Amino acid sequence: MKKFSQKLIIFALMLGLTCSLISCGALPKKSASSSSASESTESTALPVPYSEPQAPRAVLDTPVSGASGAANQSQSGSNTSGNSGSRRSNSQPRKIKVCIDPGHYHGASELTGEDLYDYEEAYATLQIGQELARILKEDYGIECYLTRTGDSISINGYTDDQIDQQNIALRGKYAADADLFVSLHTNANGENANGQPQMSQPIAINKPIIIANTNACGSPEVINMCNAIGTNIAKVYNEVGLATVDYFNEADPNNIVNWSESLNDGLNIAGTVCKRVDSSGDFYGVLRGAADVGVPGIIIEHGFHTVPEFRYSAMYGNLLKMLAEADAEGIAEYAGF
Numbered sequence: 001m002k003k004f005s006q007k008l009i010i011f012a013l014m015l016g017l018t019c020s021l022i023s024c025g026a027l028p029k030k031s032a033s034s035s036s037a038s039e040s041t042e043s044t045a046l047p048v049p050y051s052e053p054q055a056p057r058a059v060l061d062t063p064v065s066g067a068s069g070a071a072n073q074s075q076s077g078s079n080t081s082g083n084s085g086s087r088r089s090n091s092q093p094r095k096i097k098v099c100i101d102p103g104h105y106h107g108a109s110e111l112t113g114e115d116l117y118d119y120e121e122a123y124a125t126l127q128i129g130q131e132l133a134r135i136l137k138e139d140y141g142i143e144c145y146l147t148r149t150g151d152s153i154s155i156n157g158y159t160d161d162q163i164d165q166q167n168i169a170l171r172g173k174y175a176a177d178a179d180l181f182v183s184l185h186t187n188a189n190g191e192n193a194n195g196q197p198q199m200s201q202p203i204a205i206n207k208p209i210i211i212a213n214t215n216a217c218g219s220p221e222v223i224n225m226c227n228a229i230g231t232n233i234a235k236v237y238n239e240v241g242l243a244t245v246d247y248f249n250e251a252d253p254n255n256i257v258n259w260s261e262s263l264n265d266g267l268n269i270a271g272t273v274c275k276r277v278d279s280s281g282d283f284y285g286v287l288r289g290a291a292d293v294g295v296p297g298i299i300i301e302h303g304f305h306t307v308p309e310f311r312y313s314a315m316y317g318n319l320l321k322m323l324a325e326a327d328a329e330g331i332a333e334y335a336g337f
């Protein structure tokens, strides 16, 4: 870990990165002022150059949702899980096209070492993404396409780190042709969160967190889709013993809470749908990119790869397949199935 930490510090210094929480890769949590710039989504620094550093912010032509307002980091509301039936629509399925974004790219987030089980977020997100696409197409006839189908990602002549470190909004803009942008990730927490080493977090931290962009926050249907996905994922964790809370805190479409470190890193609390914006709009580049092309976009932080049991289940069990099914059912429900 020491060696990893040194590498990370050097990496962060080189790139002038600051870190934010949740980041898809993230940066050192304590690095001060990060917020405005980081592109990450999982919290914190991983022991590898795992970041989605700072792309220059694109100028947003999409106004920030009026719903943003003051920070409200509490998990409001009650447990409304288990009511997925009430969300079902009576109408015929709608034709929608989904842009699926498996986060990162091979080599950007590999974890090797004792008890790390060779977990790689980029591998996990690709497995989930491909299975998600297969289910949507084969089981529901829902049209979808992926931002990457292999280890590498190339968009508009940019590849891998050129995208994630300088032009990450391209991932979201790739959804210009779609009705929905879904970026797939697994989450991380800060070093020493809950008094534990970063990669040795207890199962109690594990939960799905879904971050919605400004366009998504403006659509109750999309937020309800997020509620469905989160509830499905929470059920998976309950089923396989990767959770201490057996429900998802469904969001009120009219009152989406802000992302917070306490939500991300807290123990024994339910996951929920949240937003993260600053004065320029959506905080995360992938979501900003989708907003730039007018598409509702979400990041699904499925669960915490900082939990050893999560890594093991992902790499040696059926967890990734189950998560893909959870996502697919939520999206299909959104489409009216």
Ligand SMILES: [Zn+2]
Pocket (backbone or CB within 6 Å): 023, 024, 025, 041, 042, 103, 104, 121, 184, 185, 186
């Ligand atoms: Zn990620």
